[in-house]
Amino acid sequence: MAAMQQSSRPPVALFIKTFSRYGGVEQFCYRFNEFLISRGYQVTVFCGEDKTEEAAAGKPRPEVVEVGMWRPGRFLKHLSLYHKMKSRRARLPKGTVSMCFGNFAGCTIYRSGGPHLDFLGRSIRAQRNPLRRLSKMAVRFFSPINWLMPMLDLSVYPHPDTRCILAISNKVRQAVEAYFPGTKGRIAVIPNGVNTTRFNPARFAELRQDARIWYSLHEGQKAIGFCSTNFELKGLDRLIKTLTLLPPEYMLVAAGGRNHTKYIEYARSLGVHERIIFPGKVDDMPKFYAALDVFCHPSFYDTFGSVVAEALAMGVPTVTTEDVGACDLIKNGENGVVVKNPTPEELSRAILVLRSVNAGQNFNCVQDDTAVFERYLQLIERAAAGKKPAPARPDK
Structure with a gap:
């Protein structure tokens, strides 16, 4: 019976630019592969x-096929991958359900x-x-990658072989339907989950004392957390200015990033540089969240925002914007505040609203990765049976 059940399962092909344990979509794909196996x-x-x-040690996993990419630059990488993945997909055995985590046309399920x-x-x-905005727009206009990617989108989203577009948030669904109206009825909304074994309120309580010491936070100080590799896009400058509108006990712990210098100078010009801690890249994220009283992700664009989900899973009240997919959580x-625009005035009001919400409680608003994988599995089985995805989740 077990052998019969196993043989009835469709073979699955996963397509991704970089297969790795690190990075948002990369880690998600890695863990989903493990789950399927x-x-x-x-x-x-x-x-x-x-x-x-495993690959670095010269012993790559047997199920992984590295197709390679042209270099240098993003343009050649994406162009070559598009064609190489198209060729690989065309040679898949009949009955295979293909799922892509990138701009690769014709996969059965496209995670967008x-x-x-x-x-x-x-x-x-x-x-x-x-002036900086105009300069940025000009640079983007003349960048080949910004002409290539929309062209790839035109071939990916309307592709007749794609039975389901998997949107990781309602924000993504709204954008896809706006740019490609013909996709309505083919979109399933499944928000990302987190590893709740790592991120949970019990871990917050366990790590709290050591975390506060580690980040040099004193009794009575309230820690606002921020974490990103792209300080500009995620609105760190607005958050730094927000400190000028908050009581002096509020400190900012800004993790990640590549170049802190201009932000340190900006903070100095506002007289709040002594209220900011730049720890750099953080390896122990549960410990980082455990040091916080509130997490702030004032991003101008984020299709989901895994840091929001992780903070909430740890029980840290969170401020974010309407342009972050995880605002649905x-x-x-109750567990945070969603602002329309990340102005210092709106951010400061939101942070002060959350003074009465204690960190470390169970908000019960984030799914575990395994529960999300189960929903992905249902999509795979429906696709294998030739069925449409379940209707997209309605707006909040």
């Missing part, structure tokens, strides 16, 4: 580059992070200075 599915992973520890034109239009608002005033 644990359920007895025959899986093949096609990737542009294999950056797993949103159209590239939507990103270009929304993210430009991160530029405060009008927030109930205003």
Whole structure:
């Protein structure tokens, strides 16, 4: 009976640019592959580059096929991957359900992070200075990648072989339907989950004392957390200015990033540089969240925002914007606040509203990765049976 059940499972092919344990979509794909294998599915992973520890040790995983990419530059990488993945997909055995985590046309299920034109239009608002904004727009206009990606979107979203577009948030669904109206009825909304074994209120309580010491936070101080590799897009400058509107006990712990210098100078010009801690890249994220009283993600564009989900899973009340997909997880005033525009005035009001919400409680608003994987599995089985996805979740 078990053998019969296993043989009835469709083979699955996963397509991704980089196969790795690190990075948002990369880590998600890695763990989903492990999940599928644990359920007895025959899986093949096609990737542009294999950056797993196994590959680095010269012993790549048997299910992983590295197709390679042209270099240098993003344009050649994406163009070559599009054609190489198309060729690989065409040679898949009959009955294989293909799922892509990138701009690869014709896969059975396309996990979408949103159209590239939507990103270009929304993210430009991160530029405060009008001249800087015009300069950024000019650079983007003449960049080949910003012509290529919309062209790939035109071939990916309407493709007749794609039975389901998997949107990671309602924001993504809205953008896809706006740019590609013909996709309505083919979109399923499944928000990302987190590993709740790592991120949970019990871990917050366990790590709290050591975390406060580690980040040099004193009794009576309230820690606002921020974490990103892209300080500009995620609105760190607005958050720094927000400190000028908050009582002096509020401190900012700004993790990640590549260049802190201009932000330190900006904070110095506002007289709040002594209220900011820049720890750099953080390896122990649960410990980071455990040090906080509130998390703030004032991003101008984020199709989901895994840091929001992680903070909420740890029980940290969170402030974010309407342009972050994970804002769907927030109930205003209960576990966080969603602001329309990340101005210092709106951010400061939101942070002060959350003074009465204690960190470390169970908000019960984030799904575990395994529950999300189960929903992905249902999509795979429906696609294998030739069925449409379940209707998209309605707006909040």
